[in-house]
Amino acid sequence: MTPDGHQRTIVVGYDGSAAARAAVEHAIDRAKPEGRLVLVHAYEVPADHIGASYSNVMLEGSAGYAAGVLDALEADCERLSTVEHERDVLTGSPAVAIIRAAEVREADEIIIGSRGLGRFRSVLGSVAHDVIHQAHCPVTVITERMVESTTATPVAGAAPA
Numbered sequence: 001m002t003p004d005g006h007q008r009t010i011v012v013g014y015d016g017s018a019a020a021r022a023a024v025e026h027a028i029d030r031a032k033p034e035g036r037l038v039l040v041h042a043y044e045v046p047a048d049h050i051g052a053s054y055s056n057v058m059l060e061g062s063a064g065y066a067a068g069v070l071d072a073l074e075a076d077c078e079r080l081s082t083v084e085h086e087r088d089v090l091t092g093s094p095a096v097a098i099i100r101a102a103e104v105r106e107a108d109e110i111i112i113g114s115r116g117l118g119r120f121r122s123v124l125g126s127v128a129h130d131v132i133h134q135a136h137c138p139v140t141v142i143t144e145r146m147v148e149s150t151t152a153t154p155v156a157g158a159a160p161a
Contacts, residue, residue, distance in 0.1 A: 008035030011102040011110045013094060013127065015041065016069050019113025019144040021077070026142060027111045028079050037085040038105055039073065041066045042097035063089065095130035102137055111140045113147075 012027045014020045027037050043066040066089045074080055090097040102110050114128040128141045 008109075009038065009105050009107045010035060011038045011040055011098060011105065011107045013040050013042075013098040013110070013112040013131070014070065014073060015094070015113070016072070017113055017115055017144065018147045019115055019142050021073070021113070022147045023111045023113040023140075023142045024073065024077060025079065026140065028083050030109065030111070031083045035083065035108075037080075037083055038088055038101055038107070039070055039085060040088045040090065040098050040101045041069050042090045042092055042094040044092060063091075093130075094127045095134065098127070098131055099134050099136075102135060107137050109138050109140065110135055111142070113142045113144065115144050 008031060010027045010031050012020075012024050014024060024037075024039070031037050043062040067087075070087045070089065088097075088101050090101065098110060098112065101107070110131060112128055112131055114126065132139050132141065
């Protein structure tokens with residue numbers, strides 16, 4: 001809790017990537033000892049499938065897959081049991097879902113991973129870009145490059161750079 005009695009709330013966007021997992025780990029550290037995490041996973045059914053006879057099946061399958069992504073995270077990340085957390089599986093654009101979850105919960109911070117798909121992709125729009133520019137609270141972005149640099153192991157006998 002903060003000195004004014006407010007429980008620190010951190011929203012974490014999670015898509016199963018290495019950068020998203022690093023974001024969860026960072027959020028756990030930021031939330032301790034008495035904060036809480038909101039794990040957000042969003043999914044969409046392509047617009048051209050909405051209204052088709054099989055759209056409900058696709059929607060249910062997507063919702064099941066999304067819940068499974070968070071189930072796998074909870075099973076694999078033992079540190080999640082050390083902090084209060086809840087799950088939020090939402091339909092729609094990931095950026096919009098993350099921002100909406102943060103606004104509804106009056107989050108103190110958003111932490112997300114970014115796969116860093118390059119300049120061309122950023123012109124088309126990325127989740128991190130959209131969240132940074134639309135969120136009403138601080139946003140921390142963990143890039144996949146950063147994750148790779150911290151997990152790289154030196155080659156035996158290699159000279160230091």
